[in-house]
Amino acid sequence: MFPTTYYLIRQAMSNVSLSNITKKFRAVTALDDVSFRVNDGEFFVLLGPTGAGKTTTLRVIAGLEKQDVGSVAFDDEAVDTFTPADRDVAFVFQQYSLYPTMSVYDNLAFPLRSPVHRVPEDEIKIKIRSVAEILRIAHLLERKTARLSGGEMQRVSIGRAIVRDPRVFLMDEPLSNLDAKLRESLRVELKHLQKTLGKTILYVTHDQIEALTMADRIAVLNEGQIVQQGTPDDIYDRPATTFVAQLVGTPRINLLEAARQDGQVIIRNSALTLDAPQQKIPDTLLLGIRPEDIKLSAQGKFAGKVMLKEPLGVETVLHIQSGSQNLLALVPGMTDVKIGDAVNFNIADDKLHFFDTKRNRLNA
């Protein structure tokens, strides 16, 4: 790896911090008091549904959009007055933003040939060679970009970003236009690339799998506000709100209305009753149970009926009815449980998620 990546490694620090960013488009508030900090060398993912303000956040950082309130700082130096060019960021767009009339080589060389950088041509050649090798596009260098497939185009766009050695990479759903297989392999490549080059990447996605698999840290954005920040473990195991709990994890978390009574938690409209936890919880609450925490067992405490079965190969999703509640349960591999079967199951007590009626997390 050394000879190829050598030319791309730079020692400079680069962290990004946003403080109290608010951005309005006419009457619509796209970002509402957003603050977070991306550390040097970190793979930071902004996760949220469509329209949450993820792209706007990236564009504010890149300088393509000007915030109304708040400040963006690189390495603790405010860059609010800087033009996009001065900020020295690389932006990978959702659409492959390649220059259509140029060859792949010229597209990659483009940022290096800019008058600001003025890299000599033979050095450009070495850099492009190494980037092309990393991204496996060396055989495409002479081709016109119009004749590339989607995956190739996106690799070239990523190549154009890394060839320049920017302070920070901003990636706006770069994999969302690709098919599932390609997305999976590029996901691995990106993560690997980030680890070998030690670059700071701020990555936007609506895909929770991308977020969980690639991120060092995740910030969940909803309706222009940061809902939760943390490692993938934090986000998955300790979701701050029901929104986060439902956003990450497939199949979705079971979210059930429940009431506390005599040291027990009774789930509405079902025969399910659990022991109340040690901590104080209110009388009415929402109970979150991840499908994998519902475990089938012949001696299980609870009983239900299988209404639907979705075999996925590695695992099988069972829709179990108890009372009028429908629970999703995940069992490993294929299973011979049939639709209509009565099953018994246990619920992992220590993995329960309690939310108050305002949908905020109660347990630590």
Added chain:
Amino acid sequence: MATATVESSVTKSRVQPQSAQRQLSDRAIMNLFIWPTLLLLIAFNFFPLFYSLYLSFTNYRATATTAPVWLGIENYANILTSPDLWQAFTTSGKYVLFSVALQTIIGFALAMLVRGKFRGSGLITTLILIPMMLSPVVVGLFWKLMYNPNFGYFNYLIGMGQEGSLDMIASRMFNQPVPNLALAAVILVDVWMWSPFVMLLVLSGLNAIPDYLYEAAAIDRASSWFQFWHITLPQVKPLLLIAVLFRTIEALKSFDLVMGMTGGGPGNQTELVAVYLYRVAFLGQFRSGYASALAYIILIIVIAISNLYIRNLNRAKGA
């Protein structure tokens, strides 16, 4: 099978009463629509086309009472060796070159100007488009008035308002003849009239360029000159070439504007090929055979030039 036969006999019996009402068959309706058009086309397009091709090899005169006499390629030979024709072609060449080049540049610049959305940009775009909606003869006539050396607005605007100091149409300045002034006057009007056309096509090309290309370039620290050269121009090129192609063909056969303004004068200074053709065909001698041959020569040249453009256009699209 049995059911199929039953069904078909059912449909047949259903069709029967309709044909009893003497409905037209599809084919008859088709013929009814097509043949009148075809007959008109044959009478007014195909026949004149081939008849004039025949006439171009004869000594036919529209005013003569004698039958046309076959001359072979004599007309063509005479035309191609006639200095008058080469004079007309030179004038046309200058006219096409300058008017198309200026229209392209000005049209492009106008498109870049009205490209961004600003208050009143729609209104301004519409206003700019007005000249190309006017009739060329009308344009020629009122520009003739604007160029008038005594009361014309044009001289006043360029600060040559003193009476008689500049007469564009007559190619005279301070009572001295200045060659090509009249041609420049006609070119100016053509540019005024048709730059909006180039603007319109370029504008539609510009609007199709996605913003993210410019944003990517801005982040890559490309200069605005570079952005123009490598993003804007290549993306607009196919439409620009179409605009240039249309304008070149139109300029090559330009007639009405010149007739409205100068009638080919002074002398033959603004006598473009189409004007020359008109003079040969309809003024004085009525040399119809000779004029037909000339028309065919012009046609061949227009087709040749168009083909060059179209080949270029296809290459631009393929890139």
